[in-house]
Amino acid sequence: QVQLVESGGDVVQPGGSLRLSCAASGFTFSTYGMHWVRQPPGKGLEWVAFIRSDGSNKRYADSVKGRFTISRDNSKNTLYLQMNSLRAEDTAVYYCAKDVAAATVDYFDYWGQGTLVTVSS
């Protein structure tokens, strides 16, 4: 069965950095696009970033562009999110989500359990 397991969430000071990981199993990771979606405490879902199956195309939400970098290692079946210059408003549960398509954005058929990032001094 499909499994997505995020890790790397932590408490970090404003201006700090963090790298999240998402270990995938149960499907051919290299043939699907992947996303990061976040949810601030008590609030709704916000899309963060997308990466094409082969890593050749990446898209970011305006709120994180220039600060976050999405990447993937298809040999390790792992998705990453490098987060720099973190702000208080980045505090959220971060979910990795699998797209049903390889190269375009469609919809998310599987989600991980999430990892909490708290930005606070």
Add this chain to the structure above:
Amino acid sequence: QSVLTQPPSVSGAPGQRVTISCTGSSSNIGAGYHVHWYRQLPGTAPKLLIYGNSNRPSGVPDRFSGSKSGTSASLAITGLQTEDEADYYCHSYDSSLNDYVVFGGGTKLTVL
């Protein structure tokens, strides 16, 4: 606020039917882009409920149905059960924004 508008809350008694609306614009739902729905039970990750406006993934009971018309979409739940109490989110694509993946603000369903 969210690009897609949902009511913050809806409620219904067990066995009743409720609908949750998702209102967009000519650059998203009205442009013909599909609408998808996710259910988030308390303390858990979202889970796909409806895709492509009206399709149910395997395992989702036919009590759940989706529809789309013009610039809006709706999720209907019949035969309400206490375990349906959750947050529901609609999702679509917007051609006018750089943040082209857009969600509704979410609707809290309370089963009375």
